[in-house]
Amino acid sequence: MTSTDGFSWTKADGLRPGIPCVGAIQPPTNIKSADIEFDVIVVGAGYAGLTAARDISVAGIKVLLLEARDRIGGRSWSSNIDGYPYEMGGTWVYWGQATIWREIARYGMQDELESSYDFSRGINKFLLASTDGTQSFTHEEEDALMQTSLSKLFNVDGRDGRDALPMPHSAHLTPSDRRFDTISVADRLIEIKDILTPNERLCLEGFVLLCSGATLATTSFYEMLHWWALSGYTYEGCINHLVRFKFRGGQSSFALRFFGEALDSKNMSYAFSQPVVSVQNGPHKVQVTTRSGRTFTAKRMISAVPLNVLDAVAFDPPLQEGKAAAAKTGHVNQTIKVHAEIRDRDLRSFTGISYPHNGLIYGFGDGETPAGNTHVVAFGGLHKHFHPEDDINRTISEFHGFTPMHIERVVFHNWSRDEFAKGAWFFSAPGLLASHFEELRARQGNIFFASSDWASGWRSFIDGAIEEGTRAAASVRADLIGRFKI
């Protein structure tokens, strides 16, 4: 199967839109023309929607899953090219992420992971490329540099943030959380500027921009601190939770488990390539209309639509004030994630930051392809933002910002121009969460809102999406059964 999403480039074929994906679903629908009424409609087949649709259908409730794209997975999907999976969005998983790990264990996939890193051979170096030239460090030196710099950033309490944000899974922001959400990382950097070495500053800024996909001035210090707290207040914890373990078979192979289980319950109908344009949130039912003009009704709806495209759906009555304001503000993550297959085997063990002059800021060896080449992944964002498909030669040259390499293939998904995402994973500018977090999580009439964008724990992560899908399904079920209390 091929999705119309994504791009690939090789010298031989040039730039092409659309890449293979096992999560592209054929046939695109299993609805019969008479199927217009359901118990629940789930809008969005990312992990939040998939989880919700699975939990509801397995519980014997008739569900319709509507998806705008031709594939499952939303902002997390993989493309298998020549037998090797490239991850277009959400990639890494860890046993410290509760809701996703529960699913991995439940599907018996705990032995289907591998580490992105392999420091057993090759150059085995951390390259720090700045406007002053490139420095080279061992990975132990890299770890120490990252740990001390991040510790300085988050040490607002003499305990590296442990007292400042002790309960990172709370469903509520504390007054202290709200205070930290009034400032950006740029603001915080001013406070600590005298205690950072130049290299610490480069590492710190590179790492923060990797996380937020924004600029330092538009990265909420609270949200960054929240990631740090979730990761256990250490750089080692960050690496383990954020960027170490991935599925050997790619994310879409995992997403298919949810979809398949839901289908096998015989309680799920679905339709792909059916963007929802309007929703009537009535007192007794919800009516959903797609771009193609099809209309479906249900007792309840779960919106798994991401924040940045929530205002593309016409809700009637309109979204509550807080939700509408948050949707208008949006999140700020415009991450560029690009993969390269390169001939340089020695670079399997490279990690690098190229900053502040380069468009791709953070990169590392992420695997070995069946051809024996090295797979490198690199990230940019709003800082020096570019669109990788507009000038593939520039995109290739961005990789050379880390170190020279011989690029045979480039693969990516441009999340910024994706009309169904308008950005990558959630990351907030100061103020958004303090103002609207609880409102984003609230139900409105017969609609429940589930998205990683407002998860209480691993917000922005697949784990948060599953947390939210789980919450929405349990709430809808309790609502329809009218008995047990979630």
Added chain:
Amino acid sequence: MTSTDGFSWTKADGLRPGIPCVGAIQPPTNIKSADIEFDVIVVGAGYAGLTAARDISVAGIKVLLLEARDRIGGRSWSSNIDGYPYEMGGTWVYWGQATIWREIARYGMQDELESSYDFSRGINKFLLASTDGTQSFTHEEEDALMQTSLSKLFNVDGRDGRDALPMPHSAHLTPSDRRFDTISVADRLIEIKDILTPNERLCLEGFVLLCSGATLATTSFYEMLHWWALSGYTYEGCINHLVRFKFRGGQSSFALRFFGEALDSKNMSYAFSQPVVSVQNGPHKVQVTTRSGRTFTAKRMISAVPLNVLDAVAFDPPLQEGKAAAAKTGHVNQTIKVHAEIRDRDLRSFTGISYPHNGLIYGFGDGETPAGNTHVVAFGGLHKHFHPEDDINRTISEFHGFTPMHIERVVFHNWSRDEFAKGAWFFSAPGLLASHFEELRARQGNIFFASSDWASGWRSFIDGAIEEGTRAAASVRADLIGRFKI
């Protein structure tokens, strides 16, 4: 409600068996006399059985839950006395424990936790009582002492165990795991004896015995290393994962969520105080007989019976060789866990090890009762084992082994004399896991075996029980539906 389990003592009332429990279920059964055939029978209403029964019943499958006791929760249950919960067994939870945290988030209970520790007032000391007298340390000094000593114990690879046991959630033991399972902690202590200070050795041994409830010679070094790896290879991780956060309302309030949700599905029948004595594992159905002579049949059965009492059930055909051998060997944890309500408010912030002369080895301030008294919890095990109800004055004097205190109340459950547990949480002597881990996890005919005792991740923990209940329910459902593959 009151359970016949547990004991309490006050000066006024003396020692009394049976204590209050919100998890004691009335009426004890909802079965009608005609109900003898089910889709699935779950034997055991600890967290493994509760999770399995809930998942199956919610999925529309008719389940019968049989429990030997008068209450839910198995080896984890709480007794509310004068409005304050005392935890008789499994207590602490953490967001690094995936399957339990998923449930906490799903039931919206992530803000219903509190820390066992409060170092904000009182003596705020770690007391290390040995045969040479009592030394006093700050908690920072305690943390440093524990970290260095545990690091020495687990540093088999120059990286504190990170390379030796990198994937602690694997469902399989590696050759390296098996090697570490050939030795005990006592064996490992011989290897590192020259690098431990006397205080490090006391702390190390006290901590290990807290974990295993056994002796040093009967504590598998592999299993101890597995706990360390699960906890993130640091003492801070151990404290966070093992002993920090508990439910304000007590464990039984959490267990009731599972039971209530299952009941509300209208697909669950149950009967308490019905120990299962025999099971016929036939080709097309399973027939289960209880001590009272009642017989039930189902297409599948899930045994959530703990390892140490598995051979009290007569299976026909008998348990597979590996399971039978493991059941005969059993696990070695004979933890004594005793609570005291004391008048000494200053001891709220005490932690202590009293070793090797004392029967209670590890203790600390665990809460403040509504009367304004301090709640202290203390642990012993096979080392200097005793039965707290046999001589309550001795039990009280064991508390004084940490420091003098004024005891008003004692509460406990004697897990060693509990015919339905024969021990506390799973802990293995060398060899058991290397020989039988995979066999313990295998199905046999129409019976699936679910217990924290053979969980792949947080084995021995509530998290492991939920992992196992989840796995069994998913497997049974896939088996009965005959379609989706777990």
